[in-house]
Amino acid sequence: MVTSTxxxxxxxxxxxxxxYRDIRTVYYADDKPHSYSAxxxxxxxxxxxxxxxxxxxxxxxxFTTALLLPVLRESDFT
Numbered sequence: 001m002v003t004s005t006x007x008x009x010x011x012x013x014x015x016x017x018x019x020y021r022d023i024r025t026v027y028y029a030d031d032k033p034h035s036y037s038a039x040x041x042x043x044x045x046x047x048x049x050x051x052x053x054x055x056x057x058x059x060x061x062x063f064t065t066a067l068l069l070p071v072l073r074e075s076d077f078t
Contacts (some may be wrong), residue, residue, distance in 0.1 A: 002029050008041055008066040009033075012073050023066050033076060 004027065011024040022040035026033050043063065045055040 003031070004029055005031075008062050009036070009069055010066050010071045011036060011040075012071050021071065023063055026072060033072065035077065036072070 006025055006027045008023050009026040010021050011026075012019060012021045014020075024039070025037040025041050027035045041063075043056075043059055045052075045059045047055060049055070
């Protein structure tokens, strides 16, 4: 059985001869990245409890964690 997960990762790409980075959603199968979102991730969250700021903080922690992981490039998926 394949285990599917996702997280946010810093993604590096070239555009008009310049190097850029953004944070994208990366999808994994059995802990190996297999695809990523076409656009940068945005900060947003569903309010599910009495303290909606907790969900916002959790989302920002996920973004911060992405900054601590190795940078991914399109070549990592081919």
